[in-house]
Amino acid sequence: MNIRKATPVDLNRLMEIFDAARRFMAKTGNPNQWINGYPQRELIADEISRGDCYVCENKEGKAIGTFCFVPSPDPNYARIENGAWLNDEPYHVIHRIASDGSEKGIFQACVNWCALHDSNLRADTHADNKVMQHLLEKNGFTPCGIIYVANGTPRIAYQRVI
Incomplete structure:
Protein backbone atom coordinates (compact mmCIF):
# COMPACT_ATOMS: atom_id res chain seq x y z
CA MET A 1 0.00 0.00 0.00
CA ASN A 2 1.26 3.45 -0.90
CA ILE A 3 0.58 6.46 1.34
CA ARG A 4 1.01 9.96 -0.05
CA LYS A 5 -0.17 13.49 0.60
CA ALA A 6 -3.58 14.24 -0.83
CA THR A 7 -3.93 16.84 -3.56
CA PRO A 8 -6.99 18.84 -4.64
CA VAL A 9 -7.48 16.33 -7.48
CA ASP A 10 -8.20 13.66 -4.82
CA LEU A 11 -11.05 15.56 -3.14
CA ASN A 12 -13.98 13.92 -4.98
CA ARG A 13 -12.62 10.43 -4.35
CA LEU A 14 -11.97 11.21 -0.68
CA MET A 15 -15.57 12.33 -0.26
CA GLU A 16 -16.68 9.00 -1.76
CA ILE A 17 -14.48 7.19 0.76
CA PHE A 18 -16.03 9.18 3.63
CA ASP A 19 -19.51 8.27 2.33
CA ALA A 20 -18.55 4.57 2.39
CA ALA A 21 -17.11 4.95 5.90
CA ARG A 22 -20.31 6.62 7.16
CA ARG A 23 -22.36 3.71 5.79
CA PHE A 24 -20.02 1.21 7.46
CA MET A 25 -20.19 3.04 10.80
CA ALA A 26 -23.99 3.13 10.70
CA LYS A 27 -24.10 -0.58 9.84
CA THR A 28 -21.78 -1.48 12.74
CA GLY A 29 -23.69 0.38 15.48
CA GLN A 40 -17.49 18.38 5.11
CA ARG A 41 -15.86 18.92 1.74
CA GLU A 42 -14.55 22.33 2.87
CA LEU A 43 -12.81 20.79 5.91
CA ILE A 44 -11.08 18.16 3.81
CA ALA A 45 -10.10 20.75 1.17
CA ASP A 46 -8.57 22.86 3.94
CA GLU A 47 -6.65 19.89 5.34
CA ILE A 48 -5.37 19.08 1.85
CA SER A 49 -4.18 22.67 1.42
CA ARG A 50 -2.39 22.54 4.81
CA GLY A 51 -0.69 19.28 3.86
CA ASP A 52 -2.34 17.28 6.67
CA CYS A 53 -4.49 14.94 4.55
CA TYR A 54 -3.16 11.66 3.16
CA VAL A 55 -4.32 9.07 0.66
CA CYS A 56 -3.86 5.30 0.89
CA GLU A 57 -3.54 3.73 -2.55
CA ASN A 58 -3.79 0.06 -3.49
CA LYS A 59 -1.32 -1.66 -5.82
CA GLU A 60 -3.18 -0.31 -8.85
CA GLY A 61 -2.87 3.28 -7.58
CA LYS A 62 -6.55 3.65 -6.65
CA ALA A 63 -7.35 5.69 -3.53
CA ILE A 64 -8.99 3.28 -1.07
CA GLY A 65 -8.43 5.08 2.22
CA THR A 66 -7.58 8.38 3.79
CA PHE A 67 -6.56 9.96 7.07
CA CYS A 68 -5.33 13.25 8.46
CA PHE A 69 -2.05 13.47 10.35
CA VAL A 70 -2.03 16.74 12.25
CA PRO A 71 0.81 18.11 14.41
CA SER A 72 0.11 19.30 17.93
CA PRO A 73 -1.31 21.18 19.61
CA ASP A 74 -4.90 20.12 18.97
CA PRO A 75 -7.20 22.52 20.84
CA ASN A 76 -9.69 19.72 21.52
CA TYR A 77 -6.99 17.83 23.40
CA ALA A 78 -6.07 20.66 25.77
CA ARG A 79 -8.57 19.44 28.37
CA ILE A 80 -9.06 15.78 29.21
CA GLU A 81 -11.53 14.43 31.77
CA ASN A 82 -11.62 11.15 33.70
CA GLY A 83 -7.96 10.46 33.05
CA ALA A 84 -4.76 12.01 31.74
CA TRP A 85 -2.51 11.93 28.72
CA LEU A 86 0.49 9.60 28.95
CA ASN A 87 2.83 12.60 28.52
CA ASP A 88 2.84 16.28 27.62
CA GLU A 89 5.37 16.00 24.79
CA PRO A 90 4.65 17.22 21.24
CA TYR A 91 2.49 14.75 19.30
CA HIS A 92 0.60 14.11 16.09
CA VAL A 93 -3.10 13.31 15.93
CA ILE A 94 -4.60 10.76 13.57
CA HIS A 95 -7.97 12.15 12.50
CA ARG A 96 -10.69 11.07 10.09
CA ILE A 97 -9.29 7.69 9.11
CA ALA A 98 -11.59 6.13 6.54
CA TRP A 113 3.13 5.06 8.52
CA CYS A 114 2.30 7.55 11.29
CA ALA A 115 4.62 5.77 13.73
CA LEU A 116 7.48 6.28 11.27
CA HIS A 117 6.87 10.04 11.46
CA ASP A 118 6.21 10.52 15.20
CA SER A 119 6.61 8.27 18.22
CA ASN A 120 3.90 10.11 20.16
CA LEU A 121 0.47 9.60 18.60
CA ARG A 122 -3.01 10.57 19.74
CA ALA A 123 -6.47 9.79 18.41
CA ASP A 124 -10.07 9.86 19.56
CA THR A 125 -13.33 8.16 18.71
CA HIS A 126 -17.01 8.08 19.58
CA ALA A 127 -18.18 5.77 22.39
CA ASP A 128 -20.34 3.91 19.84
CA ASN A 129 -17.40 3.26 17.50
CA LYS A 130 -16.47 -0.18 18.85
CA VAL A 131 -14.61 -1.07 15.65
CA MET A 132 -12.24 1.90 16.01
CA GLN A 133 -11.80 1.32 19.74
CA HIS A 134 -10.78 -2.27 19.01
CA LEU A 135 -8.36 -1.23 16.26
CA LEU A 136 -6.76 1.46 18.41
CA GLU A 137 -6.23 -0.85 21.37
CA LYS A 138 -5.03 -3.71 19.13
CA ASN A 139 -2.39 -1.30 17.77
CA GLY A 140 -1.00 -0.24 21.13
CA PHE A 141 -3.10 2.82 21.90
CA THR A 142 -4.10 3.37 25.52
CA PRO A 143 -7.46 4.93 26.45
CA CYS A 144 -6.58 8.06 28.43
CA ARG A 155 -14.89 11.29 22.52
CA ILE A 156 -12.71 8.59 24.04
CA ALA A 157 -9.13 9.85 23.82
CA TYR A 158 -6.22 7.51 23.07
CA GLN A 159 -2.46 7.82 23.03
CA ARG A 160 0.39 5.61 21.87
CA VAL A 161 3.98 6.33 22.84
CA ILE A 162 6.73 4.32 21.20
Whole structure:
Protein backbone atom coordinates (compact mmCIF):
# COMPACT_ATOMS: atom_id res chain seq x y z
CA MET A 1 0.00 0.00 0.00
CA ASN A 2 1.26 3.45 -0.90
CA ILE A 3 0.58 6.46 1.34
CA ARG A 4 1.01 9.96 -0.05
CA LYS A 5 -0.17 13.49 0.60
CA ALA A 6 -3.58 14.24 -0.83
CA THR A 7 -3.93 16.84 -3.56
CA PRO A 8 -6.99 18.84 -4.64
CA VAL A 9 -7.48 16.33 -7.48
CA ASP A 10 -8.20 13.66 -4.82
CA LEU A 11 -11.05 15.56 -3.14
CA ASN A 12 -13.98 13.92 -4.98
CA ARG A 13 -12.62 10.43 -4.35
CA LEU A 14 -11.97 11.21 -0.68
CA MET A 15 -15.57 12.33 -0.26
CA GLU A 16 -16.68 9.00 -1.76
CA ILE A 17 -14.48 7.19 0.76
CA PHE A 18 -16.03 9.18 3.63
CA ASP A 19 -19.51 8.27 2.33
CA ALA A 20 -18.55 4.57 2.39
CA ALA A 21 -17.11 4.95 5.90
CA ARG A 22 -20.31 6.62 7.16
CA ARG A 23 -22.36 3.71 5.79
CA PHE A 24 -20.02 1.21 7.46
CA MET A 25 -20.19 3.04 10.80
CA ALA A 26 -23.99 3.13 10.70
CA LYS A 27 -24.10 -0.58 9.84
CA THR A 28 -21.78 -1.48 12.74
CA GLY A 29 -23.69 0.38 15.48
CA ASN A 30 -22.17 3.85 15.17
CA PRO A 31 -24.73 6.02 13.33
CA ASN A 32 -24.07 9.21 15.34
CA GLN A 33 -20.36 10.00 14.96
CA TRP A 34 -20.14 11.39 11.42
CA ILE A 35 -23.50 13.08 10.96
CA ASN A 36 -24.79 16.02 8.91
CA GLY A 37 -22.29 15.40 6.12
CA TYR A 38 -19.22 15.35 8.38
CA PRO A 39 -16.47 15.57 7.40
CA GLN A 40 -17.49 18.38 5.11
CA ARG A 41 -15.86 18.92 1.74
CA GLU A 42 -14.55 22.33 2.87
CA LEU A 43 -12.81 20.79 5.91
CA ILE A 44 -11.08 18.16 3.81
CA ALA A 45 -10.10 20.75 1.17
CA ASP A 46 -8.57 22.86 3.94
CA GLU A 47 -6.65 19.89 5.34
CA ILE A 48 -5.37 19.08 1.85
CA SER A 49 -4.18 22.67 1.42
CA ARG A 50 -2.39 22.54 4.81
CA GLY A 51 -0.69 19.28 3.86
CA ASP A 52 -2.34 17.28 6.67
CA CYS A 53 -4.49 14.94 4.55
CA TYR A 54 -3.16 11.66 3.16
CA VAL A 55 -4.32 9.07 0.66
CA CYS A 56 -3.86 5.30 0.89
CA GLU A 57 -3.54 3.73 -2.55
CA ASN A 58 -3.79 0.06 -3.49
CA LYS A 59 -1.32 -1.66 -5.82
CA GLU A 60 -3.18 -0.31 -8.85
CA GLY A 61 -2.87 3.28 -7.58
CA LYS A 62 -6.55 3.65 -6.65
CA ALA A 63 -7.35 5.69 -3.53
CA ILE A 64 -8.99 3.28 -1.07
CA GLY A 65 -8.43 5.08 2.22
CA THR A 66 -7.58 8.38 3.79
CA PHE A 67 -6.56 9.96 7.07
CA CYS A 68 -5.33 13.25 8.46
CA PHE A 69 -2.05 13.47 10.35
CA VAL A 70 -2.03 16.74 12.25
CA PRO A 71 0.81 18.11 14.41
CA SER A 72 0.11 19.30 17.93
CA PRO A 73 -1.31 21.18 19.61
CA ASP A 74 -4.90 20.12 18.97
CA PRO A 75 -7.20 22.52 20.84
CA ASN A 76 -9.69 19.72 21.52
CA TYR A 77 -6.99 17.83 23.40
CA ALA A 78 -6.07 20.66 25.77
CA ARG A 79 -8.57 19.44 28.37
CA ILE A 80 -9.06 15.78 29.21
CA GLU A 81 -11.53 14.43 31.77
CA ASN A 82 -11.62 11.15 33.70
CA GLY A 83 -7.96 10.46 33.05
CA ALA A 84 -4.76 12.01 31.74
CA TRP A 85 -2.51 11.93 28.72
CA LEU A 86 0.49 9.60 28.95
CA ASN A 87 2.83 12.60 28.52
CA ASP A 88 2.84 16.28 27.62
CA GLU A 89 5.37 16.00 24.79
CA PRO A 90 4.65 17.22 21.24
CA TYR A 91 2.49 14.75 19.30
CA HIS A 92 0.60 14.11 16.09
CA VAL A 93 -3.10 13.31 15.93
CA ILE A 94 -4.60 10.76 13.57
CA HIS A 95 -7.97 12.15 12.50
CA ARG A 96 -10.69 11.07 10.09
CA ILE A 97 -9.29 7.69 9.11
CA ALA A 98 -11.59 6.13 6.54
CA SER A 99 -11.67 3.31 4.02
CA ASP A 100 -13.88 2.45 1.09
CA GLY A 101 -14.04 -1.12 2.45
CA SER A 102 -12.47 -2.71 -0.62
CA GLU A 103 -9.34 -3.95 1.16
CA LYS A 104 -8.38 -4.87 4.71
CA GLY A 105 -5.40 -3.41 6.54
CA ILE A 106 -5.96 0.31 5.93
CA PHE A 107 -5.90 1.16 9.64
CA GLN A 108 -2.74 -0.88 10.25
CA ALA A 109 -0.97 0.71 7.27
CA CYS A 110 -1.92 4.20 8.44
CA VAL A 111 -0.73 3.63 12.01
CA ASN A 112 2.52 2.08 10.81
CA TRP A 113 3.13 5.06 8.52
CA CYS A 114 2.30 7.55 11.29
CA ALA A 115 4.62 5.77 13.73
CA LEU A 116 7.48 6.28 11.27
CA HIS A 117 6.87 10.04 11.46
CA ASP A 118 6.21 10.52 15.20
CA SER A 119 6.61 8.27 18.22
CA ASN A 120 3.90 10.11 20.16
CA LEU A 121 0.47 9.60 18.60
CA ARG A 122 -3.01 10.57 19.74
CA ALA A 123 -6.47 9.79 18.41
CA ASP A 124 -10.07 9.86 19.56
CA THR A 125 -13.33 8.16 18.71
CA HIS A 126 -17.01 8.08 19.58
CA ALA A 127 -18.18 5.77 22.39
CA ASP A 128 -20.34 3.91 19.84
CA ASN A 129 -17.40 3.26 17.50
CA LYS A 130 -16.47 -0.18 18.85
CA VAL A 131 -14.61 -1.07 15.65
CA MET A 132 -12.24 1.90 16.01
CA GLN A 133 -11.80 1.32 19.74
CA HIS A 134 -10.78 -2.27 19.01
CA LEU A 135 -8.36 -1.23 16.26
CA LEU A 136 -6.76 1.46 18.41
CA GLU A 137 -6.23 -0.85 21.37
CA LYS A 138 -5.03 -3.71 19.13
CA ASN A 139 -2.39 -1.30 17.77
CA GLY A 140 -1.00 -0.24 21.13
CA PHE A 141 -3.10 2.82 21.90
CA THR A 142 -4.10 3.37 25.52
CA PRO A 143 -7.46 4.93 26.45
CA CYS A 144 -6.58 8.06 28.43
CA GLY A 145 -9.91 9.79 29.21
CA ILE A 146 -12.59 11.88 27.57
CA ILE A 147 -12.11 14.92 25.35
CA TYR A 148 -14.73 17.07 23.65
CA VAL A 149 -14.68 17.88 19.95
CA ALA A 150 -15.59 21.25 18.45
CA ASN A 151 -19.35 20.56 18.50
CA GLY A 152 -19.18 19.76 22.23
CA THR A 153 -19.70 16.01 22.00
CA PRO A 154 -17.47 13.63 23.99
CA ARG A 155 -14.89 11.29 22.52
CA ILE A 156 -12.71 8.59 24.04
CA ALA A 157 -9.13 9.85 23.82
CA TYR A 158 -6.22 7.51 23.07
CA GLN A 159 -2.46 7.82 23.03
CA ARG A 160 0.39 5.61 21.87
CA VAL A 161 3.98 6.33 22.84
CA ILE A 162 6.73 4.32 21.20
